[in-house]
Amino acid sequence: MPDSNQPGSRRLLKRLRETLSEAGEGQERLDAITTLIAAEMGTHVCSIYLFRDADTLELCATEGLKPESVHQTRMRLGEGLVGRVALRTTPINTANAPAEHGFRYMPETGEERYSAFLGVPIQRLGERLGVLVVQSREARAYSDDDVYGLEVVAMVLAEMAELGVFQSSADGLQARHTHPVMFRGGVGQEGAAEGRVYLHEPRVVVLNPIADDAEAEVVRLREAVDKLRYSVDEMLSSAPLAEGDQRKVLEAYRMFANSKGWLKRMEEDIGRGLSAEAAVEKEQSAARARMEQVPDAYLRERLHDLDDLSNRLLRLLTGQGQDDGSEMPANPVLVARNIGPGELLAYGRKLRAIVLEEGSVGSHAAIVARALAIPLVIHAIRITTEALNGDPILVDGDQGVVHLRPEDNVANAFRDKIAMRAKAVERYASIRDLPATDKSGATVALHMNAGLMADLPSLPSSGAEGVGLFRTELQFLVRNQVPRRGELAALYSRVLDAAQGKRVAFRTLDIGSDKVLPYMKRQDEPNPAMGWRAIRVGLDKAGVMRMQLQALIRASCGRPLSVMFPFVAQLSEFTEARDHLMRELDREDRLGHTLPESVEVGAMLETPSLAYAPQKFFELADFISIGGNDLKQFFFAADRENERVRNRYDCLNVSFLSFLEWIAMRCDATETPVSFCGEDAGRPLEAACFSAIGLRALSMRPASIGAVKSLLRRIDLSDLRKVIEKARADGEQSVRARAEAWLLDNTDPE
The missing domain is CATH 1.10.274.10 (PtsI, HPr-binding domain)
Incomplete structure (x- = not known):
């Protein structure tokens, strides 16, 4: 049993509850609280500072300082002793405040008479709400009991703020969870959606912070x-x-x-x-x-x-968050701090969009969101503390922007954007079955990326000619143990069935770096993106690779089979992986199993080194897929998980386009089919430029195919190539501006 011999703090909390239960506006309650605390603690001053925005504190109530300074005195986060308390979220207790480092004198408050200072943060679950301060004329350090008691009071104030008891129309203090908020995050998956918040882990609201017994x-x-x-x-x-x-x-x-x-x-x-x-x-x-x-x-x-x-x-x-009656709305937007791939797959395509406080562009959640074609915004800091179940929400995955409880004018503009997208989709449906042939007669093959059985229905409706990349790691990521060969063979067979004869390029297991299996020991690597991953793991753990290759062979059941190995950096890695596949084909033949009608063995070119591999590599590979996301980060030495640098470099940079053109030329010399696979392939301008320099096969998410095909059919790629060559000759860093201007003047209307 705890020592409950604390009459001061218990009496203060009891009186605080009585004060808060009385009717009154937010400002009246704040004023009453400061008067009560000052009297109970025997101090000359009690003040409450609350955040007006993320970086600004405002004096909102005081007993002892000049009344006219209320709502006039403001300071930045970290400024003065009050700002330091808020920044560090730790108390400051000093007998001589003016002598403290960082002290800021505010003459409008009349605080020069007070020497002793005790400030504690008002916070709730890591969210800064303000600072509670007491001051006295005499130079004295407040006792540990005083500090503890004030912290307890600050915690109760935070809960009361959560419940909106300080709402006031006169002073601008607003109830929490009622006003519009915009969050700027990162793009995890493009797209736009409107819906209602569905919290993955609903926040618990403490309704009774003070107890008698x-x-x-x-x-x-x-x-x-x-x-x-x-x-x-x-x-x-x-x-x-x-x-x-x-x-x-x-x-x-x-x-x-x-x-x-x-x-x-x-x-x-x-x-x-x-x-x-x-x-x-x-x-x-x-x-x-x-x-x-x-x-x-x-x-x-x-x-x-x-x-x-x-x-x-x-x-x-x-009892909250277990069976709290919060049913999923008809148009749910999932909001969470973070979420695992298995949990996200459990929600499936019911979700309109996903918003995460954490996550990364290469996280498991992002991989699943792309597979499900669901807009995803990451790094929406503190949205889980602000959002409530059922709140209206707009998610702009193209810009990484989220509007929570949007104002009418914002919502109307957003709906116009969605309506324009819908009309474009209707237009694209009319060319779904037509080839992506430009005005000069050049044709570009457009394929889709996939990773789940749920993606395959998009194959005929998107107009894709096949699956240029089927990610096989998702089936490994969502399990607690390695899947069995028979399970994988059955899945891959269903994928080929759903493709209805169209080509499917299966990428073997691409794990490591940011994709760590739940049952695989995490490697302590300083730079995991350049560490033990993908083909390196497959060659070192050959048993898993052989099991997966056996499953693919059995799934083909007499049909054509295309296999590509990820993250190949040199010829020897490709030949070793290819030899594994050849041996498994021989083994399956000896066992009497039906072999594929034909076998294509390809590689993903994601490292600059492979572009300069011996000619034997290009002769040996049946096809090459340029993995644009990884290749770009290594080419520019810009980590795609680092928000400070990943958008610093342009894939239409002249140097990068010249490098891609060099790869296309090497492939042409050996008549090796080559495609570009990645997010940039699904952006119409980028897709047109890639096609103009000689990459005549692109693989992208299904939703992007219509827009890319529409543009390619309305331009002349040979003329666009001249624009790119002119920009290069003139020493331009990027062709983007010139290409955009040319498209405006030289694109036939839809």
């Missing part, structure tokens, strides 16, 4: 913790195959759940007057604050475990 609250907490520990033990025991690092992570998770210190701190918080839920959330906020300060990735991950445990405990205490 400490003993009853401790009993509730302990019962919930027991249930939590049992569920964690069950999770650990149900994963008997977990080994090495995976088991260590689960054991660390259980260690946190059984931490006596964690439970003791929460019980002490209850002893100070908080409810069980509020005590859990107070400790969770502290863990989130520590997470932001810890540079070590491993320790941050462990603090994330504690954060996750807190969420589970809150749901046990409140």
Whole structure:
């Protein structure tokens, strides 16, 4: 049982609850709170500073400072002692505030008379909301009990702000979750969608932060913790195959759940007057604050475990987020901090769009979103703390912009954009079965990328001539163990059935880097994108590669088979992988299994080194697919996971186009079919330029084929090539501006 001999803090919280329960506008409540805290703590000043925007704090209420400074005094995040408290999310307690480093004197407040200063952050689950300050004339350091008590009060204020009790029309303070908010994130998957928020993990709202009966609250907490520990033990025991690092992570998770210190701190918080839920959330906020300060990735991950445990405990205490009645709306937009591929696949094509706080362009979620052709925005910072289930939301995957609870004029403009897209799709349907032949008679083959059985219905409707890339790693990523050969063979057979005779190029397992299998030990590599991945893993773990090749051979069942190996950097890697395939064909023949009617063996050219491979490589390869996403990052030395540099370089840069042209020339010399595969292939301008320099096969997401085909049929590629050559001769860095201008003047109307 915690030491509940804390009459001061309990009395303060009780009076605070009474004050908050009284009717009144937001400003009246804030004023009453500062008066109450100053009186209870015996201080001359109590002030509340709240954020007006992400970087600006404003004095919103005070007892003791000049009244006219309210809503007039503002400071930047990190400015003055108040700004430092907000920035660091840690208290500042000093007996001589003017002597402190970073002190900022604000004459309009009249605070020059006050020496002692104690400021604590008002925050909720890592979200900065403001700063609560007390000051006194005499030079004295506030006691630990004072600091702790003020932190508890700040935590209650954060919960009250969450519930909107400080809403006021007069002073501009708005209730949370009611006003429009725009988030600028990163592009994970292009497209646009309008819908309603569906939270992957709905936030828990603490309705009763203050409790009267400490003993009853401790009993509730302990019962919930027991249930939590049992569920964690069950999770650990149900994963008997977990080994090495995976088991260590689960054991660390259980260690946190059984931490006596964690439970003791929460019980002490209850002893100070908080409810069980509020005590859990107070400790969770502290863990989130520590997470932001810890540079070590491993320790941050462990603090994330504690954060996750807190969420589970809150749901046990409140019953929220388990069966809270929040049904998925008819047009759901999934909002989450992050999400695994299996969880995302479980939602399937029901989703209109996905918005994540974390994630990356190469993450599992992005891979699945592309496979499902669902718009995805990543790095929408703090959207999970702002969004509520059912909120209207607009997702612009082309720009990486999200509008939450949009104003009417924004929504109307967005709907116009979607309507224009829909009309374009109708126009593209009329040319679906026509070839992508330009005005001079040159034809470009357009293929689609896929990774799921659910993609294959798009093959006839998109107008694609085949599948230029079928990603086989998704079936490995969504499982907790290696899939069986028979399961893979059945899947690949269904893919070929659905293709109805059209060519499907199966890319063998492309894992490593950002695509780590749940049952594969993560490699500690300083630069995983250039590390042990793709063909390197396949050659080192030949058993898995052979099993997959056997599944592909059996799936073909007398039909043509196209296999390509990813991330080949040199001739020897390709010949070794090709030899594996030839041996498996011989083995299957000896076993009496039906062999493919024909076999094509190709490679993905994703490293500049392969472009300069010996001619024997180009003679040996039956086809080559340029993997544009990886090739571009290595060509420009710009990590595509790094938002600061990945958009710095243009794929229509003259140097990059010249390099692609060189690859096309080498392939032409050996009559080796070559295609360009990647996001850039699906952008009409880029697709036209690639085609003009000699790449007459492109592979892209199904939704992009109509727009690319429409443009190619309305231009003369030989004339566009002259524009590119002229830009190169004139020393232009990129052909984009000239190509865009030429298209405006030389494209036939649709």
